[in-house]
Every structure is written in structure tokens, then in C-alpha cells.
Amino acid sequence: MKKVVISEFMDEAAVEDLRADHNVVYDPTLVDDGDRLLAELADAEAIIVRNRTQVRGALLGGAPSLRAVGRLGVGLDNIDLDACKAAGISVHPASGANDLSVAEYVITSAAILLRGAYLGFDRMIAGEWPRQDMSGGELSGKTLGLAGFGSIARETASMARALGMTIAAMDPFVPEGDAAWDGVARHEDLASLAAASDVLSLHVPLTDGTRDMVNADILTAMNPGAVVVNAARGGVVDEAALAAALRNGQIAGAALDVFASEPLTKEDGAKFKGLSNLILTPHIAGVTVESNTRVSALTAKNVRSALA
Structure with missing residues (x-):
């Protein structure tokens, strides 16, 4: 089973959907614990983030098996797109869902x-x-x-x-x-x-x-x-x-x-x-009960397809 790390909050139904055929580490507090996040990413093939996790530099360097980044939203300024492209890592925003x-x-x-x-x-x-x-x-x-x-x-x-x-x-x-x-x-x-x-x-x-x-x-x-x-x-x-x-x-x-x-x-x-x-307001314009369900489901689908 391929390992997927989720470092920020995600709809539980989408998390469980991924768990059906992946080794999922879900902890929305990982974004605030850099050492533990890096430890989990050492053998991970995908990471799912919102806007706070910085997918760049040390994080990418400490994730040699990473193949996909799922973004629970659409903004990509917290992700080093050039570095991901150079490393062959695909990036998947949840376009349209929020x-x-x-x-x-x-x-x-x-x-x-x-x-x-x-x-x-x-x-x-x-x-x-x-x-x-x-x-x-x-x-x-x-x-x-x-x-x-x-x-x-x-x-x-x-x-x-x-x-x-x-x-x-x-x-x-x-x-x-x-x-x-x-x-x-x-x-x-x-x-x-x-x-x-x-x-x-x-x-x-x-x-x-x-x-x-x-x-x-x-x-x-x-x-x-x-x-x-x-x-x-x-x-x-x-x-x-x-x-x-x-x-x-x-x-x-x-x-x-x-x-x-x-x-x-x-x-x-x-x-x-x-x-x-x-x-x-605390960066929640795109976060409602309904949009979180849509965004999470789409991101889970995107990551599953990227790892297939």
C-alpha cells in the first residue's frame, strides 16, 4: 500500500476513502510539527496539504519517494512548483470545488x-x-x-x-x-x-x-x-x-x-x-461544510489517480 500523509484538516469521509487502499497518516497538527512531518514523509509517496504546509526546500528534500501533492484548495503559493516539476512530483489543486x-x-x-x-x-x-x-x-x-x-x-x-x-x-x-x-x-x-x-x-x-x-x-x-x-x-x-x-x-x-x-x-x-x-476572518472564505466535502473528495480522487 502506498503511503499518503495528510498534514492539515480534511473531510473524514475522504480520508476513510483513501484508507481503503492506501496507508494513510492523517494528523491535522502535523503542519505545526516540522520534525514529525519530515519523519512521516521519509517513505511517503503523496502529501495532502492546505495553505499552511510549505511544500518546498527541506520538506521536498526529506521526501525522496514523493510522487504527488494534493492541495485542499486552489492557491499554490505554498508549493514550489518548479522544484516539484524538476523532481517529477505532480501537483493537484482542487480546482472549482470551492x-x-x-x-x-x-x-x-x-x-x-x-x-x-x-x-x-x-x-x-x-x-x-x-x-x-x-x-x-x-x-x-x-x-x-x-x-x-x-x-x-x-x-x-x-x-x-x-x-x-x-x-x-x-x-x-x-x-x-x-x-x-x-x-x-x-x-x-x-x-x-x-x-x-x-x-x-x-x-x-x-x-x-x-x-x-x-x-x-x-x-x-x-x-x-x-x-x-x-x-x-x-x-x-x-x-x-x-x-x-x-x-x-x-x-x-x-x-x-x-x-x-x-x-x-x-x-x-x-x-x-x-x-x-x-x-x-481566518482564511475560511473557501471553507464551508459543503465545500470541505467537495474539496476533500476531489483531492482524494486526484491523489488516487496520481498514484495509480
Whole structure:
């Protein structure tokens, strides 16, 4: 039986499915115990990870039999793709399996931020009755700007259209003549997109070109009633600049599910302290009960096929 190591949480049914014909080591705490993880990988042929396990360097060097990496999600910035390719290791993201949950997160966050009615419970408890302050606005009639126009962004656009939103997007990797642009205002750069957006949602990987792409200049280009949602990758937003923009009323709100440093520490989180127009969540936009089942099942299938 081929050995499969799973270092982060996975749906139990998918784990049991793999156990039927593989030697499976499943321990979601392995990601935090590097020595034990390396010991288990010494004779493993596959590893299944989420976003925290760093599949690079010492890990790859200590796994001479590794043939496949299953990714419980779609982002691959924690995996050294070049090193895997050179070693003949195939990499398998769970493409499409969590599109719906991320799209719902973006739309829900945007609605909460624009409406403003859900962020003032402390004032209600204190005996205030701030009807005017908490009335807010609607999604309908607003423009959703998508930085990146892949499958998750397109799912988000579909939901937004159903709620009466107008769609704008930028993505240099989607050809101008692609049918995906039908009914979508195409922008060539982020500054132009940001200026046109009531909701700016990010759907890009973290690369040298996207790091801190939402910076002080981009935030300045946005209108004061606009909001930013990042459920893509930490590091594509300059967090200090965003916190400053929220404090001085430069934009109306933001939702961050991903951070430059994860897990977010008390020290890193201090910059956001006291902001009432901010939603922070621990990298769970793509993780729901339903999506975890889909992602895990697809990853188990991918790994089984790779090891066949």
C-alpha cells in the first residue's frame, strides 16, 4: 500500500476513502510539527496539504519517494512548483470545488459592509438607537470590480448580477475577445478598475507583480463609499495602508480573509484595532461544510489517480 500523509484538516469521509487502499497518516497538527512531518514523509509517496504546509526546500528534500501533492484548495503559493516539476512530483489543486463558497463570502461581506446594519451591535447593547447611522446602502445598482477574472471571480460576478450589480474586471491573462467579457466592463489597470468600483474584490495569486497591489495610491483612487474584499491571497493588500484608509474615511469598509502573515498574530493584528468598518476572518472564505466535502473528495480522487 502506498503511503499518503495528510498534514492539515480534511473531510473524514475522504480520508476513510483513501484508507481503503492506501496507508494513510492523517494528523491535522502535523503542519505545526516540522520534525514529525519530515519523519512521516521519509517513505511517503503523496502529501495532502492546505495553505499552511510549505511544500518546498527541506520538506521536498526529506521526501525522496514523493510522487504527488494534493492541495485542499486552489492557491499554490505554498508549493514550489518548479522544484516539484524538476523532481517529477505532480501537483493537484482542487480546482472549482470551492468557487461557490468563496463567491458567497465575497457577496455576503460586500452586503454587510455596504449596508452597515450588522456592525453596530455594541451600540445597540449600549442603549443607542442609531437608525440613521446604520441604514447604509444596497448592492443593487452598485459596481463590482474584480481584480482577476478566473473561475471564482466569474462565479462571484454571476451572483452579483442576480442582485442587480454591474460588473467590471481586469485580467491581462484573459484575452480581449474571450466570451467571458460579454456584459463586463474591461479595465486595463487596477487604478482604473478601483476608481470605477463600489466593491473591489481581489482574485489574484500572490506573485512579485501582485504583492501590495492594493496600496495607498489605489485606495486613494477609490470613492469614499467603496469597500474592499480580499479572499484571494495575503500580501496582495498593503495592510497598513488599508488600515489607514479605513481610519481616515478614505474608503467605507473592508473584509480580509487572508493576511501577509498567517496565522495573524496579536502583534500583526494591532494595526486593525478599533476599526468598526472591518471584517476579519481566518482564511475560511473557501471553507464551508459543503465545500470541505467537495474539496476533500476531489483531492482524494486526484491523489488516487496520481498514484495509480
